[in-house]
Amino acid sequence: MIRVSDTYDPLLNRPFSICYADSSHNTIAVVYQVVGKGTLMLSREKPGDSLAISHPLGRGFPVRQSERTMPILLGGGIGIAPLLSIFSTNRSFAEKARVFWGIRGKADFFDFKMVDESLSGLPLSLSSEDGTIGEKGTVLELFLARVHDIRDLNVAPIVYACGPTEMLRPLSRICHDQKIELYVSLETRMACGTGYCLGCSVPSSEGKYLRTCREGPVFNAASLSWEQIHECH
Amino acid sequence: MNVIDLSTEISGLQFSSPLMTASGTAGYGKEFLQAPCPSLGAFVTKGISLKPRKGNPPPRVCETSCGLLNAIGLENIGLEAFLNEILPFFSGENPPLIVNIFGESTQEIVEIASRLSKHQAVKALELNVSCPNVRAGGIAFGKDARILSALIRDVKSKASQPVWVKLTPSVNDIAVIAKAAEEAGADAITVANSYTGIAVDIEREEYCLGNITGGLTGPAIKPLSQYAVWQVVKEVRVPVIASGGCASARDALEYFLLGARAVQIGTMALVNPSIFDEILDGLEEFFKRRGIPSLNNWIGRLK
Ligand SMILES: Cc1cc2nc3c(=O)[nH]c(=O)nc-3n(C[C@H](O)[C@H](O)[C@H](O)COP(=O)(O)OP(=O)(O)OC[C@H]3O[C@@H](n4cnc5c(N)ncnc54)[C@H](O)[C@@H]3O)c2cc1C
Ligand SMILES: Cc1cc2nc3c(=O)[nH]c(=O)nc-3n(C[C@H](O)[C@H](O)[C@H](O)COP(=O)(O)O)c2cc1C
Ligand code: FES
Numbered sequence: 448m449i450r451v452s453d454t455y456d457p458l459l460n461r462p463f464s465i466c467y468a469d470s471s472h473n474t475i476a477v478v479y480q481v482v483g484k485g486t487l488m489l490s491r492e493k494p495g496d497s498l499a500i501s502h503p504l505g506r507g508f509p510v511r512q513s514e515r516t517m518p519i520l521l522g523g524g525i526g527i528a529p530l531l532s533i534f535s536t537n538r539s540f541a542e543k544a545r546v547f548w549g550i551r552g553k554a555d556f557f558d559f560k561m562v563d564e565s566l567s568g569l570p571l572s573l574s575s576e577d578g579t580i581g582e583k584g585t586v587l588e589l590f591l592a593r594v595h596d597i598r599d600l601n602v603a604p605i606v607y608a609c610g611p612t613e614m615l616r617p618l619s620r621i622c623h624d625q626k627i628e629l630y631v632s633l634e635t636r637m638a639c640g641t642g643y644c645l646g647c648s649v650p651s652s653e654g655k656y657l658r659t660c661r662e663g664p665v666f667n668a669a670s671l672s673w674e675q676i677h678e679c680h
Numbered sequence: 681m682n683v684i685d686l687s688t689e690i691s692g693l694q695f696s697s698p699l700m701t702a703s704g705t706a707g708y709g710k711e712f713l714q715a716p717c718p719s720l721g722a723f724v725t726k727g728i729s730l731k732p733r734k735g736n737p738p739p740r741v742c743e744t745s746c747g748l749l750n751a752i753g754l755e756n757i758g759l760e761a762f763l764n765e766i767l768p769f770f771s772g773e774n775p776p777l778i779v780n781i782f783g784e785s786t787q788e789i790v791e792i793a794s795r796l797s798k799h800q801a802v803k804a805l806e807l808n809v810s811c812p813n814v815r816a817g818g819i820a821f822g823k824d825a826r827i828l829s830a831l832i833r834d835v836k837s838k839a840s841q842p843v844w845v846k847l848t849p850s851v852n853d854i855a856v857i858a859k860a861a862e863e864a865g866a867d868a869i870t871v872a873n874s875y876t877g878i879a880v881d882i883e884r885e886e887y888c889l890g891n892i893t894g895g896l897t898g899p900a901i902k903p904l905s906q907y908a909v910w911q912v913v914k915e916v917r918v919p920v921i922a923s924g925g926c927a928s929a930r931d932a933l934e935y936f937l938l939g940a941r942a943v944q945i946g947t948m949a950l951v952n953p954s955i956f957d958e959i960l961d962g963l964e965e966f967f968k969r970r971g972i973p974s975l976n977n978w979i980g981r982l983k
Contacts, residue, residue, distance in 0.1 A: 450951070450952075455746040455898070455899040455900075455927065456745050456746045457743060458743055458746055458747065458748060458898055458899070458947075458951065459743050459748065459950075459951060460951060499952075501953070635738060635739070636738075636739050636740075636741050636742065637741070638741045638743075638748055638750070638947075638950050639705075639950035639951075641950075641953070642707065642711065643705055643706050643707045643711075643712070643950060644704070644705060644741065644750065644752070644950050645704075645735060645740070645752045645755050646740045646741035646750060646752065647738075647740075647741075648735065648738055648740060648755070649738065650737075650738075655734070656734065656735060656755065675737070677738070677739075679739075680739075680881065680884065
């Protein structure tokens, strides 16, 4: 959670994912998109300014150490940011990863090198909806076109995804049908980010509510009730 | 003059600090009190009902100008889980425990009160009367002086601890309700709760909250809650605990000047977890600067 202002408007801290953490230099990187008041204020901070942040909160992507698994990162838009974090938490596992990234158009693109030098040269498959960069189409189309090739390698794909609900919902169906393990990082409105307000609840497949900030934001897709999950506005 | 006395007394209980958590903004205590919080005078729990409650469909929160609109729907683990999983955790090391309770019928609320009255760790009950009374056609207990009086009498007859009554500000005349609560035996009055509001999204042409209506809290409501405190302190002799928009030592000092004996901090503690320490330091600094020896010398000075 980042406090974007010292005033009461905007009042609440804003949730962001850690995109990259470098423990040797004690730094973290956050990549964000300006969508409103808070992110606009954040974008006006200058190098050297200080910000109140609380971190790390919630649960990140689980890592499966096995020869037979292949991590697949599937990001929609700015949703690529949390996925890249596995390169800083478990490099040897992440080394085997395939990265699929879908954006609307060229304007949304950024070079991962800007986050950390070590992220350059990742095996990235890129798509854009308007075709101005990478393959034309959605990231799901891109993924579906490649999933059989991956299967042929005789490895078990494990998918890590983050993006709009309209991307995650069909993805959860695809992975369910194809028996692929899927972990998603969800976005909901949040007030505290620390588990106290119960404002960030998402419906679970067991008919309960789970807190995105505590039990998530990364969930096993099978634990969620997707019909009841809506786009975060 | 070195040490400022910031202690306060409410319903026969002595608190080392006049700051408390506000119900629903710090959980049940087990997690929140993992780190010691000496600046906290008392810990007020999330509202507990007889049976667990699932709460409202999302989205449950929405930010508005200087405020937070919430429709959590009183989700909670229920009395049974509270007694088994939370209460054993509380010991003398922790700040005094105040349990916020509510229900949809008098019977339900009285049962919670009588079961909690067996537990010494529970220092007082805070009765949230903003919840609709299902038997009485759904009108909130706290909106009708007669219904409220009857409820308080029944709870008082079963509770061994002091009963604090937390009023809803969504009434015509809060002073009348407060007076009725006092006459029925309330040992203290918390003024007040959130204000009902809505928010709409013009792009999607939708309501912002899943429940449509929610409760407005945070700095936006401070002048309204201060008005309510001002009205109530004139009417009753029992201690008044303030709740609404407290964000700084200055805000707390305003409430004390109006006559509140303690202040609960909710929304701003969600934003800044170290707010209790900061406010207590600020109170001490202010009283030192002004040469005022104790909080008690300040409370209610504005007539
Ligand atoms: C767990 C989590 C991790 C996140 N990680 C990142 C990240 O790494 N990078 C990043 O850029 N953003 C991330 N977000 C989203 C980010 O928190 C919001 O974009 C931000 O809070 C918007 O604040 P604002 O004041 O600029 O916008 P507001 O003024 O609050 O809102 C303006 C408009 O922005 C849109 N908006 C607001 N919140 C969200 C949201 N959560 N998701 C989508 N649209 C929204 C809505 O259309 C809204 O009307 C994350 C959210 C969550 C819950
Ligand atoms: C997320 C949230 C949950 C709340 N839950 C409860 C509750 O369970 N019982 C209750 O009496 N008040 C509840 N309240 C009201 C607060 O205790 C407090 O009275 C109100 O927020 C006003 O104070 P504030 O402006 O400091 O937040 C809740 C408030 C918030 C923001
Ligand atoms: S944001 Fe408050 S509980 Fe998750």
